[in-house]
Every structure is written in structure tokens, then in C-alpha cells.
Amino acid sequence: ANSTENFTGYMSSIRWSNGIARTISAIPTAPTAPDSYSSFLMSFNNAGVVDATGRLNFETVANATISNAQSKFGIGSLYFDGTGDYIGSPSNPAWAFGTGDFTVECWVYFVSISGAYVPFAQSSSSTSSASNVIWFFAYTSSNTLVFNTHASGGFTATTPWTPTIGVWYHVAASRTSGTMRLFINGTSGIVTTSGTPSGYSPVSYTHLTL
Numbered sequence: 001a002n003s004t005e006n007f008t009g010y011m012s013s014i015r016w017s018n019g020i021a022r023t024i025s026a027i028p029t030a031p032t033a034p035d036s037y038s039s040f041l042m043s044f045n046n047a048g049v050v051d052a053t054g055r056l057n058f059e060t061v062a063n064a065t066i067s068n069a070q071s072k073f074g075i076g077s078l079y080f081d082g083t084g085d086y087i088g089s090p091s092n093p094a095w096a097f098g099t100g101d102f103t104v105e106c107w108v109y110f111v112s113i114s115g116a117y118v119p120f121a122q123s124s125s126s127t128s129s130a131s132n133v134i135w136f137f138a139y140t141s142s143n144t145l146v147f148n149t150h151a152s153g154g155f156t157a158t159t160p161w162t163p164t165i166g167v168w169y170h171v172a173a174s175r176t177s178g179t180m181r182l183f184i185n186g187t188s189g190i191v192t193t194s195g196t197p198s199g200y201s202p203v204s205y206t207h208l209t210l
Helices: none
Strands: 008-018 038-042 059-061 065-067 077-081 086-089 102-112 117-124 133-140 144-149 155-160 168-176 179-184 192-195 207-209
Touching (some): 102 133, 144 179
Antiparallel strands (some): 008 038, 008 077, 008 102, 065 077, 102 168, 133 144, 168 179
């Protein structure tokens, strides 16, 4: 979440993959490993905010911090207290997905849920303005998981989701040959889309905020 949003909770094993549409057919049982498709990977399970691919350097802002109060794997996870916390990196071509295949995935754990939209991962052209968001993952009060882009043409993919506070969930968005899929805990749900899924570039040389 960036400084204008209100996600309160923990995140673990965040991976963006460029050039591959991964099928998340089961709940991951171990930390995600980097491979040749990984644009970046952050596990937060060893007390560090470190990109396992070695491409990016991240800065923590406000109270975003590794916490051992909750962990999906290892000894910790990244905690956001909902009052301006985020981490970010400078612009980088590593996640310029263009119109090709890609996968965005992470583990998320809500401490509280409030508001119509609760974004918990996003790429943006600014770390301080939600209006500049290029894409984001969010839970909405209409009980949906949303993958949304504000890029050319605009595009939204949604699937039903009613998360429980205090439970870890693995979520993923995957695009293959222009078709979007959303996965929750290894299951691809019924996806409703609007806009043009094959005609937008959701992440292109922007800042990354989580």
C-alpha cells in the first residue's frame, strides 16, 4: 500500500514475473524461489527487506517494518500499520511487462479491513498519489479481489473473495495471451473483466510501491 491507502496487515513472498503466465494450481508450501522470469522477489522471512533477484534496492517509509508477530514462512513478514507505511524502489525496466504474459503474486494477511478499497500491492508513477497508480491488487467492500490498471484503455479483473481477518491468503494475477486469471489459495475463480486485457501495459518503468 502507498502513503494514501489504508492496508493494515502483513505481506510475504511477493514476486513479479515477466514473460510467463504461471498457473498457481496449489497453495505454495514453501517460500517462492527466484528464476529467470522473476522481475523481483521479496520473501521478508529472514528479517530483511531484500530483493532476492538482486535487481532492486528498496526503501521503507514510515513504520513499514519486518515483524515476527506473524510469519508465513521463516521468522517474519512485512508489517504495515495502515497510517502511511509503504516500501518503494526507483523506476526500473525489470517489470516493464508491456502486453506480454506476466504473473503477480503474494501472500497477504489482514489485521483489519475498512473502506471501499483496500489496496495491498501496487505499481505507481508516484509514491504519494493514488491517482497515479498504474495497477493495484485490492480487496473491495463488495467482497471481491480486484486487479486493476489505470494504463492505456484501462482494465479491471475481479473475482469473488471474502477474506477473514487473521488468515494468510496467497493471491495471484496471471495473464496469458491476453487472458487474465486470478488465483486465491491456488484456485482460479470466476473472473469478471472490463476493458481490454490484451491492449494495455500495466507496469512500465514506474515506481514500485507495496
